[in-house]
Amino acid sequence: MDVLHILKIRTSPRQRSDFISWFPEKSGIFSVKSAYKLATCDHDTTFSGGASSAAANGSRSLWNCVWQSSVPQKMKITACKIVSGVLPTQQCKVLRHISTSSTCQLCGLEEEGTYHALIACIHAREVWLNMRTRWPLPPDDLLVDNGREWLMHLLYRCSDDVRDMIIMLVWRIWQLRNDQTHGKEIPPVSSTVEFLDSYYKSIKLAGRYSVDEILKGKMPSSATQIVLPRREAPSLPWSAPSPGYAALSVDGSFQESDSSAAAGMVLRDHEGQIIFAAYRVLFYCNDALEAEIHALMQGMALAIQHTDLPVVVQSDSSEALASLSSNALTRSAYGHLVREIKELMSNREFVPQKIYRTQNRVADRLANYSRSERTTAVWLRSVPPCIEDLWPLDCNTMTS
Ligand SMILES: [Zn+2]
Numbered sequence: 001m002d003v004l005h006i007l008k009i010r011t012s013p014r015q016r017s018d019f020i021s022w023f024p025e026k027s028g029i030f031s032v033k034s035a036y037k038l039a040t041c042d043h044d045t046t047f048s049g050g051a052s053s054a055a056a057n058g059s060r061s062l063w064n065c066v067w068q069s070s071v072p073q074k075m076k077i078t079a080c081k082i083v084s085g086v087l088p089t090q091q092c093k094v095l096r097h098i099s100t101s102s103t104c105q106l107c108g109l110e111e112e113g114t115y116h117a118l119i120a121c122i123h124a125r126e127v128w129l130n131m132r133t134r135w136p137l138p139p140d141d142l143l144v145d146n147g148r149e150w151l152m153h154l155l156y157r158c159s160d161d162v163r164d165m166i167i168m169l170v171w172r173i174w175q176l177r178n179d180q181t182h183g184k185e186i187p188p189v190s191s192t193v194e195f196l197d198s199y200y201k202s203i204k205l206a207g208r209y210s211v212d213e214i215l216k217g218k219m220p221s222s223a224t225q226i227v228l229p230r231r232e233a234p235s236l237p238w239s240a241p242s243p244g245y246a247a248l249s250v251d252g253s254f255q256e257s258d259s260s261a262a263a264g265m266v267l268r269d270h271e272g273q274i275i276f277a278a279y280r281v282l283f284y285c286n287d288a289l290e291a292e293i294h295a296l297m298q299g300m301a302l303a304i305q306h307t308d309l310p311v312v313v314q315s316d317s318s319e320a321l322a323s324l325s326s327n328a329l330t331r332s333a334y335g336h337l338v339r340e341i342k343e344l345m346s347n348r349e350f351v352p353q354k355i356y357r358t359q360n361r362v363a364d365r366l367a368n369y370s371r372s373e374r375t376t377a378v379w380l381r382s383v384p385p386c387i388e389d390l391w392p393l394d395c396n397t398m399t400s
Pocket of ligand 1: 104105106107108109110116117120121122
C-alpha cells in the first residue's frame with residue numbers, strides 16, 4: 001500500500017535538494033507528541049465514524065483550511081476540486097478518458113497535474129513571482145509536490161491571511177490557464193497582481209459589507225473613504241532576485257519640451273552586485289512609453305551578452321512590461337521594438353516584474369543622467385559615478 005502511495009508522489013521539476021518534512025507539525029519537524037496526537041485522532045475518527053481528513057492537533061480539520069477561509073465560495077470550490085483531484089487538468093482528463101495526452105497545453109514540457117498547472121508551469125510561476133512583490137506568499141521550498149493533497153498541506157502551514165491569498169491565487173491562475181487554453185488573450189501579469197490585490201482588500205472588508213456590494217461599489221461613499229484611503233505607494237526596498245537569477249532594472253527618461261530621451265539599465269545578481277550598468281541616449285523617440293520599451297529592449301539585449309542566468313525584468317511601467325507577456329503592442333507604433341523583445345525572449349528566460357518607482361531609482365537615475373548629459377556608456381562589473389551614492393542603498397535595504 002505504502003509503495004503505491006510513494007510512487008504517486010511526483011518530484012519537483014526544479015532541482016531542489018531533498019529535505020525531511022513531517023506534515024502534521026507546522027514546523028515540519030517530527031515529534032513523538034504530534035505522532036501520538038495523529039494516531040489518537042485517526043483512532044477517534046475511525047471509531048466515531050467521522051470521515052474528514054483531520055489535522056494532528058484535532059482542532060483544525062484540514063478541510064476547514066478551505067471552508068473557513070474568507071474567500072468567495074467559487075474560490076473555495078476550486079480549492080476543493082484541486083485537493084479532491086477533480087480539477088480538469090490534462091492528467092485528470094486522461095484518467096477520465098476525455099483526452100489522450102496529459103501534456104501541459106501551455107508549455108508542452110511536462111504532464112499537467114494540479115501542481116504543474118498551478119505552481120510549476122512557467123505561466124503559473126510568473127504569477128507567483130510577481131504576486132510575491134505584493135503578498136507575503138510562502139517561499140519556493142514550501143511549495144512542494146507531495147501528492148494529491150499538496151495544496152492542503154501548504155495551506156495548513158500558513159497563517160489565515162496567507163491561506164486566503166493562496167486560494168485566491170490558485171483560483172486566478174486556473175482561470176488564466178483556462179482562458180489561455182481556449183485561445184483567449186490574457187491580460188499582462190501586472191494586471192493580475194492589481195486585480196488580486198484589490199480583490200483581496202475588498203474581501204477583507206466583507207465583514208462589514210458583502211463582497212458583491214463592495215465590488216459593485218454599493219457601500220456608502222463615506223465608508224469607501226474610510227476603508228479605501230488613497231495611499232502613496234509604499235516605500236519598498238529594491239526587490240533582489242532569487243539566487244540563480246539576475247535582475248534587470250530598466251527605466252526610460254523622456255522630456256516633452258525637447259523630445260530628448262534616454263534609457264537606463266542595470267543588471268544585478270541576487271546580492272545586488274552590479275553585472276553591468278548602462279545608459280544610452282535615444283534619438284527619434286516619440287513619448288515616454290517608447291523610452292520605457294526601448295530601455296527594456298536594450299537592457300535585455302545586453303543581459304543576454306553579459307550573463308547566462310535567467311533574468312527577472314523589472315520596470316515601473318506596466319504598459320511597457322506588457323510587451324513581454326502579451327501581443328497587445330505588437331501592432332502599435334512600438335511594434336518594431338516589441339518584436340525585437342519577443343525575439344530576445346526566445347533566447348533566454350525573461351520574467352517580467354512590475355516594481356514601484358521608488359524601487360527603481362537606480363535605473364531612473366541612469367536614464368535621467370544620460371538624457372541630461374547626452375551621454376551613452378556601458379559599465380561592466382563597476383559602478384558609474386552617477387549612481388555611486390544610490391546603488392549601495394539598494395543593497396542595504398535588500399530583503400533576504
Ligand atoms: Zn505547463
